[in-house]
Each structure stands twice: as C-alpha cells, then as structure tokens.
C-alpha cells in the first residue's frame with residue numbers, strides 16, 4: 001500500500017488527542033469507569049434481591065443466612081395470583097392421589113394449600129394501569145397547553161400564578177389526605193377510578209407545567225413566527241412546530257408523571273377499597289394472611305416494575321436525544 | 332402584491348420605545364430598503380408589518396386595507412428572519428414545502444415540487460434539498476431561508492438582513508439574484524440592512540432609521556447627495572464624510588482648525604456664522620497644483636482605491652485616490668477641494684438648504 005509522507009503506519013483505532021493518550025488520562029478514565037460500575041452495583045442490589053426473592057420458594061425466601069444460590073420456582077407468582085386454602089393432613093393425602101391437578105395446584109400443594117380461586121391482583125394491576133395512564137395523559141396534555149401559554153403569551157400575574165402552581169407541591173401530599181378523604185366521601189369520589197385520576201392529575205400538573213415551560217422556553221419563537229407568516233394559525237403552528245420540538249420535555253414529563261401515579265401509595269390506600277384499588281397498596285395487605293409471603297410480595301413488586309421499565313425504554317430515544325441536543329447547543 | 336403604508340406607528344417594549352410615531356409609504360412593486368444602525372428598530376418595523384408584533388399606536392395599511400386586526404397568516408407576507416428560523420427536524424425540501432402546504436394555499440404536490448426545484452436552482456441549493464437543516468453552514472441556512480420566502484408569491488417580501496452571513500462573493504451574486512427576482516416578479520419588497528453599500532445599490536428608495544425614528548426617505552441619490560442630517564451623511568459613504576467645523580467670514584468658508592479656505596457662492600444656501608462643513612473624501616483630490624497642502628498621516632490601500640489621512644492645520648481629513656498609491660507617511664502633499672458637492676449642516680445637525688427625498 002502506498003503511504004503518503006507523514007501518514008500513520010497503522011490504522012488509528014483509538015483517540016489520538018494528546019490529552020487522552022497519556023498514562024494519567026487513561027488511569028483517570030479507568031477509575032471513573034470503575035466507580036460507575038460500583039455505584040451501579042450498589043443501586044442494583046435491591047432490585048436484584050427483589051428479583052431473586054420473587055423466584056424463591058417460601059422457605060428459601062426467609063432462610064437465614066440468605067441464600068444466593070437456590071432452586072428457582074414460580075411459587076411466589078402462583079400465590080400472588082391465586083386465593084388459597086390451607087388443607088388438613090388427610091386432605092393433602094387425598095389431593096395427592098388426584099390426577100387432574102394443574103402445575104399451579106401442585107405447587108400450592110407443596111405448601112399444603114389448595115387453590116380456590118383467582119386473586120384480585122390482576123384487577124389491581126389493571127386499575128393501576130388505567131389510573132396512571134389516564135392521569136399521565138391529562139397531566140401532560142394540560143401541562144403542555146399551560147406551559148405554552150405561560151411561555152409565549154403575556155399572562156396577567158404570570159409569576160404569581162406560576163408560584164401558586166408550584167406552591168401546591170410545597171407541603172407533603174400526605175398532610176392533606178384527611179381533608180381530601182372527607183371531600184371525596186362527600187363528593188362520591190371515594191373508591192372510584194375518576195377520583196384517583198383527578199387527584200394524580202392535579203398533583204402532576206404543577207410539576208408538568210414547570211418542567212414543560214422550561215423546555216418550551218428553550219424553543220426559539222422564530223420557529224412559530226415563521227410558521228405564522230407562512231400561513232398557519234397559532235394552533236397549527238403549535239401542533240406542527242412546537243409539539244415536535246418539545247418531544248424531549250413531553251417524554252420526560254410523561255415518565256415522571258407516570259412513575260408518580262404508578263407508585264403512589266398513601267392516597268391510594270386511603271381513598272380506595274375494592275373497586276379502584278391500585279397495585280401498590282394491595283401488596284402489603286398480603287402480609288398477615290398465613291405469615292408474610294415474601295416471595296409473593298417480591299413477585300408483585302417485580303410485576304409493578306415492568307410497565308415503568310417498558311415506558312422508559314419506549315421513550316428512551318426522546319429522552320436521550322434531549323440530552324445530546326442540549327450538549328450540542330451549549331458546546 | 333400591494334403597497335404598504337404605516338401611519339404613526341409607536342411600538343414600546345416596557346419602558347423602551349422601539350418605534351416612535353413612524354410613518355412610511357412603500358409603493359406597490361417597489362424595492363424598499365430600511366437602513367439604520369443596530370437597535371434602530373428595523374426588525375421591529377418588519378415585525379409590525381408582518382403582524383408578529385402589535386403596535387401600541389398607529390395603523391398598518393396594505394393598499395387601502397387596514398391590517399391592524401389581521402393575523403399574520405392572512406397578511407400573506409413572506410419573512411426572511413434575521414436569526415435562522417429554519418424548522419429543525421425537517422429537511423431543506425420540507426422547509427421550503429412548508430409555506431406551500433399551508434391550508435390557505437391548497438397547491439397540489441406537483442406544483443409544490445416544481446416551485447421548490449425552481450427556487451433551489453436559483454439559489455444554488457439543489458444539492459441540499461434532502462439534507463436536514465441542523466448541520467448546514469450559516470450561508471447555506473441563509474439561502475434556504477431566502478428560498479422558503481421566495482418559493483411562494485406573497486403580497487410583500489420582508490427580508491431582515493438576509494445577506495449578512497454570506498461571504499462577499501456569494502453575497503454579491505445573491506444580491507443580483509434578488510434584485511433580478513424582484514424586478515421580474517415585481518413583488519413589493521422591504522429589505523433591512525445596516526450595510527450602506529447594499530442599501531444604495533439595491534434600493535429603489537430607502538429610509539434611514541435611527542432610534543425608532545425615520546430620519547430621511549428618498550432614492551439612493553437623494554440620500555447620498557443631499558443627506559438630511561449629519562447622521563445620514565456619516566451613515567452612507569465609505570470612507571465616511573469629513574465633517575468640519577467651519578466659519579463664514581467675508582465671503583469665504585474657513586475651517587476653524589484648518590488652513591483651508593473655500594470661496595462661497597452666496598446664492599446656494601444662506602449660512603450662519605458657524606456651521607458644519609461636509610466634504611466627501613472623493614471630493615478631496617490630491618494633485619500637484621492643489622491650492623492646499625497637508626501632511627500624510629496614514630494610508631489605507633484598498634486595491635481599487637487608497638484612503639489617505641491628511642492633516643492640515645489641526646484638522647484631519649480623509650481623501651480617496653484611485654488605485655494603490657505609494658505615499659510615504661509624513662510626506663507633504665498638495666490637494667484641492669471640489670466645491671460642487673459641499674454639504675452644510677447647522678448646529679442642530681440638520682442640513683442647511685434642501686434635503687433630498689420627501
């Protein structure tokens with residue numbers, strides 16, 4: 001191969017920046033990466049622990065010292081999804097003779113129990129899904145409209161209004177559970193999907209407005225103004241120019257709102273009973289029916305993680321793009 | 332296409348008054364230039380015309396129609412913004428298609444495509460059509476935003492310093508292209524610039540703005556030959572005009588601090604005792620038989636011409652000579668003054684005698 005003078009003999013496969021090839025920079029990078037890995041492991045321990053417990057049998061789950069190696073079983077999931085009855089000694093023997101037992105039945109039988117029906121957990125999970133999704137939708141929808149108005153129009157008393165909106169987040173929500181409980185009783189909102197949706201939307205909205213306003217402020221007005229003179233109404237300009245531009249903010253707000261609504265515990269516990277109960281308060285209520293069912297609780301928690309992970313994963317492109325966009329603009 | 336009339340426009344931003352009682356008439360089909368230093372209110376004027384900014388007082392007319400309450404979309408103007416305002420996340424093609432796809436226009440796909448390619452051809456951005464706008468160079472972006480405006484036929488073009496980010500060669504060719512386009516289509520154009528050469532070469536008529544007020548309106552000749560104030564006189568023309576304190580005494584004009592004395596023909600203007608004398612550098616000619624002498628302080632060879640800084644008495648004068656001329660600094664030279672184009676300004680900085688234009 002012909003070489004032009006001064007060209008490197010070998011292909012360059014690593015950075016040739018002078019500040020990155022020395023020993024010290026490489027050492028620093030190594031240390032940084034090491035620290036990141038350690039931090040990640042520390043943060044993952046509870047999640048991994050939970051994941052492991054979900055697949056442990058009941059004795060394994062409570063054994064001391066904790067077992068790291070164990071025989072995985074879906075017992076926890078079975079007890080999460082079913083209602084069971086404790087069998088007497090004779091009944092167990094009788095059951096053992098039966099040949100029509102399903103896989104789940106046999107798992108229950110190992111613990112001396114018979115499955116007598118489905119648990120309410122799937123319903124609670126569905127409630128969670130409905131309430132979180134709908135309230136997130138409304139938070140983001142109204143949030144983006146309000147944020148746009150605050151960002152672009154002269155709103156009378158704008159700063160006071162914004163402060164007022166923020167002030168709704170200033171005291172811990174739990175403080176107002178009792179008045180809200182009484183109000184909900186009076187308004188027949190107790191134990192309804194709508195009641196929780198309304199509440200979560202109200203809580204998330206303040207946060208959504210502030211977060212989105214920041215993002216919309218960053219979008220130069222010229223884009224919309226160009227669209228206005230190009231023959232579009234303000235609403236059309238908003239839809240075609242502002243919305244696509246604020247996808248990062250919308251994605252971030254969606255994720256945060258969803259996580260809040262999904263994880264919310266105190267209000268869900270106070271304001272719902274059977275009909276609209278969400279998943280989080282349903283889990284601890286399993287404690288006490290025949291001892292703490294750690295495996296079932298872990299299985300339930302794992303099930304609760306999945307939608308959040310899916311949502312964040314689904315929106316990751318928008319979230320990541322926002323990060324790099326900012327870097328380029330400032331760089 | 333339409334003429335534009337602004338009547339007594341006042342625009343405030345909080346405490347700051349950006350436009351003060353500004354009135355202006357732009358004729359149908361005219362290439363009208365707004366010239367002024369930074370912060371003069373040029374952009375604000377365009378924005379008021381486009382309907383992006385609502386004036387506190389005054390009225391905007393397109394022909395005889397009052398536009399005050401009409402939203403931007405219905406005013407049908409095409410705006411080239413000073414800052415880049417290309418739609419991000421769209422290709423160049425989509426950017427140019429955007430105004431054509433407006434629900435107000437209702438063009439079919441073939442027609443849209445034809446117009447875009449035609450415009451891209453004119454602006455030499457055909458090879459960019461499929462690129463995203465984010466990583467175009469400054470000059471390319473500016474051409475695309477011009478393209479997005481001229482791709483349709485609006486009632487009026489509003490162009491806010493569209494050539495400012497281009498290199499000299501491109502700027503010149505686009506200047507010609509824009510002028511040609513405007514002359515063939517005959518669409519009323521208001522063109523903002525703070526480059527006086529651009530203003531003088533392109534304008535049918537121009538308005539000089541300063542601090543939100545119109546200082547002078549007229550043809551390039553009006554502005555250059557009969558500037559209404561010292562501000563205008565200094566704004567147009569490079570190198571800048573010599574403004575010299577002078578006195579009238581016994582039928583001669585005498586520089587207060589210099590040795591130059593000029594004959595004064597009574598007929599032209601009636602002059603007060605003291606005034607400001609304006610002499611354009613090209614009216615100071617270096618010649619061997621010149622009546623005056625001065626010392627060369629500095630020379631600036633520019634190729635086609637050389638600017639010479641002269642010191643005569645205590646006065647500094649700028650003169651221009653053609654070509655590059657080797658004159659040693661410190662040398663004493665003779666020069667004459669062409670007296671046909673003298674400008675006189677009073678103590679209030681206003682022209683004595685008739686100013687050009689309206």
Ligand SMILES: Nc1ncnc2c1ncn2[C@@H]1O[C@H](COP(=O)(O)OP(=O)(O)OP(=O)(O)O)[C@@H](O)[C@H]1O
Pocket residue numbers: 344347348349367368369370371372373374375376413525
């Ligand atoms: N949205 C605004 N808010 C507050 N002040 C403004 C706003 N827009 C313009 N101004 C002020 O109004 C004055 C005129 O501004 P304008 O942009 O019209 O100047 P310009 O002649 O276009 O200047 P340049 O040549 O720098 O573009 C300036 O003092 C500017 O600071």
Ligand SMILES: [Mg+2]
Pocket residue numbers: 373374375413491
């Ligand atoms: Mg401007």
